[in-house]
Structure formats: C-alpha cells, structure tokens
Amino acid sequence: MTDQGDTxxxxxxxxxxxxxxxxSHIMTSHDTNLLGTVHGGVIMKLVDxxxxxxxxxxxxxxxxxxxxxxxAFLEPVRVGDLLHVKAQVNxxxxxxxxxxxxxxxxxxxxSTPATQVGSAYLVFAAVDAEGKPRPVPQVxxxxxxxxxxxxxxxxxxxxxxxxxxxxxxLRERRxxxxxxx
Numbered sequence: 001m002t003d004q005g006d007t008x009x010x011x012x013x014x015x016x017x018x019x020x021x022x023x024s025h026i027m028t029s030h031d032t033n034l035l036g037t038v039h040g041g042v043i044m045k046l047v048d049x050x051x052x053x054x055x056x057x058x059x060x061x062x063x064x065x066x067x068x069x070x071x072a073f074l075e076p077v078r079v080g081d082l083l084h085v086k087a088q089v090n091x092x093x094x095x096x097x098x099x100x101x102x103x104x105x106x107x108x109x110x111s112t113p114a115t116q117v118g119s120a121y122l123v124f125a126a127v128d129a130e131g132k133p134r135p136v137p138q139v140x141x142x143x144x145x146x147x148x149x150x151x152x153x154x155x156x157x158x159x160x161x162x163x164x165x166x167x168x169x170l171r172e173r174r175x176x177x178x179x180x181x
C-alpha cells in the first residue's frame with residue numbers, strides 16, 4: 001500500500017517539528033506478560049498509536065499502517081514505568097511516510113533520566129474517504145539529526161523495495177518449477 005513515486009510538487013512541505021509528538025503512558029499490572037514485565041504487544045500498540053498520530057498530523061487526514069520495520073526492544077519495561085513514545089516523520093513519498101519512534105521509560109516515582117527501551121520505524125499510507133492513497137506534503141528536515149534520519153529512511157525504503165522484489169521473484173520462480181507454497 002506504499003507508493004513508488006516522488007512527492008507531489010503542488011503540496012507545500014511541512015517541517016519535521018510540525019507533527020512530532022510524544023505519547024506518555026504509565027504501565028500497570030494489566031500490561032504485563034507471564035514474566036511480569038510489560039508485554040511487547042502493549043508497547044507495539046503504543047508505538048503504532050503515536051506513529052499514527054504523527055502520520056495523520058503530517059498528512060492532514062487519515063493514514064494507515066502499511067508496515068513496521070525494526071521494532072527493537074532494548075530493555076524490559078516494568079510495572080510503574082512511565083513510558084514516553086516519541087515519534088516524528090523521517091521521510092515522505094507520494095502518499096507514504098516513514099515515522100521513526102523512540103520509546104523511553106522512567107520510574108514514575110524517581111527523578112532519574114529516562115532510558116531508551118525501544119525503537120521502531122513504521123510506514124504509513126495516507127488514504128482518502130474511500131481508502132485510496134492520497135498525496136502527502138514533503139517533510140522538510142530542520143536539524144542535522146533530521147537530515148540524517150531522512151537519509152537513513154531512504155536506505156530502509158530501498159531495502160524494503162528490494163526485499164519485496166526478491167521475494168516476488170523467488171515465488172514466481174518456484175511456481176514456474178511446479179512448487180506449491
């Protein structure tokens with residue numbers, strides 16, 4: 001559901017800061033897995049929620065999750081942790097956007113700095129009322145860090161497209177050889 005082309009020229013670009021957001025949530029016993037730490041799926045939902053808000057803000061309307069790349073869990077999250085999910089648009093195409101997300105955690109009752117506990121990259125497609133792709137404004141990186149993130153996002157996009165093409169070709173080759181998957 002992602003696009004292949006360049007960003008339309010008729011939409012004015014938006015700076016990275018225009019849609020950047022932080023979602024904060026305190027983790028409770030309802031969020032835990034069998035090990036007593038916060039379930040990865042709970043964190044993934046918060047990541048998707050924050051990224052979706054950013055994609056909707058940037059595109060000026062509905063956007064749907066097309067893919068999630070490189071969800072990394074760096075440290076366990078515990079009950080009582082205050083989770084901060086920070087998201088921003090890193091790259092835009094014609095109708096798609098890559099949103100980078102950093103997950104930070106701090107103890108709710110301590111004044112120690114937050115620790116990074118996870119990160120992810122999600123691709124969103126902006127859609128109209130009929131669910132068809134619609135154009136998005138180009139993201140305008142503002143800082144050197146934003147520019148680096150934009151360049152890295154372009155590398156990830158190239159890899160996603162190459163991987164998708166290689167898998168398609170493998171399946172076609174296997175089908176031609178008579179294998180049923």
